[in-house]
Amino acid sequence: MKKTFFLAVALLATAFTSNAADVKANWDQHCAKCHSADGKGQTAMGKKLKAKDYSDAKVQDALKDEELLKAIVEGVKDKETGKGLMRGYGDVFTADENKAFVPFIRAFKK
């Protein structure tokens, strides 16, 4: 009984730590080419597509968590031209992986 309990705790702990590492790995691999590793969007593609600076408190305050998640899952289109700015990641990551990006992006705020 005791053994099972400790095993469960150990498994849970691994699950949580690997989650935190995963979101960073996912960001670096899939998002950083536009949003840059530090969330400022200072890459060639980020500048071209006008990615916002997520370290800017004003940018962060103007966005709701639901909007962030919706953008990640469904993608972003230019409101005027309808041109796609960012693909949706609903079919790339699990719902939990997509949700994990929200606090991760919030943490860029200075």
Ligand code: HEC
């Ligand atoms: C091809 C470039 C590109 C890639 C790759 C990309 N994005 Fe974006 N993303 C943009 C652009 C451009 C915008 C619209 C401007 C903005 O909000 O920064 C945007 C908007 C967003 C928004 C909405 C912010 C708002 O203003 O409503 C979130 C959240 C976001 N991206 C997260 C991500 C995550 C997470 C990934 C990786 C899984 C990712 N992006 C990958 C270019 C990209």
